[in-house]
Amino acid sequence: MKSASLFFCNMTALAEPIITKRSDPLDIDVSSHQDTWKFKGVAFAYIRVTEGTIYINPDFSSKYAGTTNVGLIRSGHHFARPDLSTGATQASYL
Secondary structure, three states: OHHHHHHHHHHHHHHOOOOOOOOOOEEEEEOOOOOOOOOOOEEEEEEEEEEOOOEEOOOHHHHHHHHHHOOOEEEEEEEOOOOOOOHHHHHOOO
16 A cells, blocks of 8 residues: 555656746847837846947946836946957946
């Protein structure tokens, strides 16, 4: 009888649905040439801070505040330009 109970328990465990968890959050990349954004379904935003050693986004602070105000997770990013200078030079640009 013990083996029948054990078999039944094992079959019950196998019969449970397998739940697959997926993570497909939507994001946006925000730069200074964009005046408006569509936030519907968006979870987080990347905001361009610098590009190579030629550009600092003058709108970064306001865009960061704007994404904060609508409740998005946000981060700044550097747009690398390896054709213009080395990574070390760009890393110390600001």
